[in-house]
Amino acid sequence: MTASQLALWPLSLVWGAVVKLRAWVYRRGIFGQCVLNGSVISVGNLTTGGTGKTPMVLWLMERLADEGKDAAVLTRGYGGFLQKRGSRQSGTIFRADDPPQGLPDEVSLLAQRLGSRQSTMPTAWLGVGADRCALGRELQQRGVRWFVLDDGFQHLQLARDADIVLVDAANPFGNGMLLPAGRLREPLAALKRADVVVITRSESAPTLEAVIARHSPVRIFYAQTRLEAIYRAGKPGEVPSDALSMGDLARERFFAFCGTGNPSAFFSDARRWGLNLCGEARYRDHHRYSAADAKAIKDQALAAQATALLCTEKDICSLNSSTFEGLPLYCARISLHLPEAEKFWCAVSDAVKRRRSGMDR
Numbered sequence: 001m002t003a004s005q006l007a008l009w010p011l012s013l014v015w016g017a018v019v020k021l022r023a024w025v026y027r028r029g030i031f032g033q034c035v036l037n038g039s040v041i042s043v044g045n046l047t048t049g050g051t052g053k054t055p056m057v058l059w060l061m062e063r064l065a066d067e068g069k070d071a072a073v074l075t076r077g078y079g080g081f082l083q084k085r086g087s088r089q090s091g092t093i094f095r096a097d098d099p100p101q102g103l104p105d106e107v108s109l110l111a112q113r114l115g116s117r118q119s120t121m122p123t124a125w126l127g128v129g130a131d132r133c134a135l136g137r138e139l140q141q142r143g144v145r146w147f148v149l150d151d152g153f154q155h156l157q158l159a160r161d162a163d164i165v166l167v168d169a170a171n172p173f174g175n176g177m178l179l180p181a182g183r184l185r186e187p188l189a190a191l192k193r194a195d196v197v198v199i200t201r202s203e204s205a206p207t208l209e210a211v212i213a214r215h216s217p218v219r220i221f222y223a224q225t226r227l228e229a230i231y232r233a234g235k236p237g238e239v240p241s242d243a244l245s246m247g248d249l250a251r252e253r254f255f256a257f258c259g260t261g262n263p264s265a266f267f268s269d270a271r272r273w274g275l276n277l278c279g280e281a282r283y284r285d286h287h288r289y290s291a292a293d294a295k296a297i298k299d300q301a302l303a304a305q306a307t308a309l310l311c312t313e314k315d316i317c318s319l320n321s322s323t324f325e326g327l328p329l330y331c332a333r334i335s336l337h338l339p340e341a342e343k344f345w346c347a348v349s350d351a352v353k354r355r356r357s358g359m360d361r
Contacts, residue, residue, distance in 0.1 A: 001175075008181035016178045019154075019186050023193070026156040033159040034133035038145035039352050040074075042160040044153025046190060047174055047183040050261025050285070051166040052200040053151055054106055054314070055225065055336035058113055060148050063345060065121035072125035072139045073114075074132040074158075075150035077104040078286040091129015093138055103128070105286055106150075108317040133158050153193075154185055162351035165194040166223075167212065169202030170265060191216035195351035196344065198223050201265060203339070221344045225265075226337040227273045233316055233329040244330070246274070254310040254330070255279045255301030259287030259318060266312055270332065279304035287318060294322035301327055 001009070025031045041060055045051045057073055064071040072093075094100055096114035103111065107128050114124040125144055127135030132155065136147055149158060153165055167173075174183030188211070191197065197212055197220045199205050209220055229243035254277050258266045263282040270277055281297055283289075301309055301324075309329045316331045338344050 005175065005177065005181045009177070012178040012181040015180070016187060019178075019190075023156065023186070023190065031156075034136070034157055035159045036133075036136045036147060037140050038136075038147055039162075039356065040136075040147045040149055040158065040160040041162045041164065041348060041352065042149040042152035042155070043164050043166070044149075044151055044155075045166045045168075046153070046186055046188065047168070047172075048179070048185065048261070049168075049171075049183060050265065051168040052198075052223065052225065052336060053166060054109065055334060056164065056166060056198070056223070057110065057148050057150050059336045059338070060348075061114055061124055062117070062121070064146050064148075065117070065124065068122055069146045070123045070125070070144050071146040071148060072127055072136075072144045073110055073148050073150055074127045074135055074152075075107060075110070076130055076132065076155075077107045077128045091127065091131060091135050093125065093127045093135060093142075096124040096126060099126070103317075105314050105317040109314050112313075112317075153190075161355040162195045162348045163193055164196045164198060164348065165191060166198050166200050167208065168262065168265070169199050169205045169208055170268075171262075172199075172208055172211075188215045191218075194218050196221065196347050198338075198344070201225065219343075219347045221338060221340055221347075223336050223338050225269055225334045227269070228333045228335050230275075230310075230330050230332055233311075233331050249275060249330075252276065252308040252330075253278045253304075253306050254308050255281070255297070255304055255306035255327075256310040257281040257283065257297050257315065258312055259283035259285060259289070259315055260312060261285045266332075269334070270310065273332075275310065277310075278306050289315070289319050289322045291322060294319075294324055298324050298327060 043053050043056050061071055096111050099111040111126060125139055127139055129135055149160060178184045194216055195218060197218055199208060200223050203222055212220060230249055232242050232244060254275055256267055256270055256277050260266060267280050279300060281300055309324055309327050311331050313331050313333055
């Protein structure tokens with residue numbers, strides 16, 4: 001334990017007591033939950049940082065669309081999202097193919113990906129704001145009966161029919177300590193609330209499976225990020241459209257930059273995809289790039305003799321008006337690969353059916 005962790009440890013004890021008490025009062029019904037007239041699938045995790053929630057949300061929305069279901073993502077959005085500042089109504093509702101301006105990065109990414117399929121899939125909606133219950137009820141009035149609750153494991157105010165918890169195999173529980181000394185939002189015992197656990201960024205992790213099994217008997221599945229394509233980015237805010245061949249990419253020396261919850265995973269994935277990285281720059285999650293950031297990235301890239309820049313789709317949504325004159329910018333589009341996709345979906349569907357029939361209510 002480092003000195004800073006030791007200093008923060010008493011606060012972690014307080015945090016742990018509060019989250020346990022909060023879960024207990026919801027479990028006992030002392031605090032009532034908002035119940036939507038539809039099926040709610042929650043995607044969340046136990047830790048801060050990235051575990052692959054956004055690709056999982058996309059996977060679920062696309063699966064629901066394949067089954068002909070109109071569905072909506074309920075998400076707070078980073079820092080919340082106010083449609084009307086100064087009003088009580090906190091948030092906004094929109095179709096994925098008609099998003100408003102000024103969306104948070106992850107929400108913008110969801111809208112772009114879901115909106116691009118709108119002509120071939122049922123209507124996909126997004127409800128963005130702090131009061132996800134109010135957003136869900138308004139979406140109900142528009143005929144939506146399926147909801148994917150983004151980052152919802154700790155959002156106990158809204159009842160859910162299936163709880164999917166993602167665990168990153170590369171760094172599953174940080175140092176094992178609760179916030180603020182560690183990365184855990186809740187103790188591992190909270191896994192007993194889960195209906196399905198998905199270990200991401202791995203194909204097999206028996207030791208991690210054993211740890212999870214000590215706290216929850218639920219089914220465990222695996223998921224990996226899969227590269228769909230590398231796109232040449234256009235002007236800031238434009239949706240990338242032209243995919244490049246691997247032959248073209250093999251000739252480039254990339255300087256990669258990333259502002260996500262787990263930058264190391266992106267850099268590791270890029271190398272696994274066979275891309276030649278000559279340098280990298282890390283930024284905090286949801287970083288909004290400034291002109292000074294763009295200059296620093298370009299200077300570092302030129303010093304590393306890079307021929308091109310590489311980032312994530314999420315970073316493209318955060319570039320604002322930043323440009324990198326003289327260096328082409330590419331972004332990686334990824335998707336979630338579930339080797340046991342049908343069994344996973346059956347496990348999620350079974351959880352929904354059990355709760356809808358009242359067995360777990």
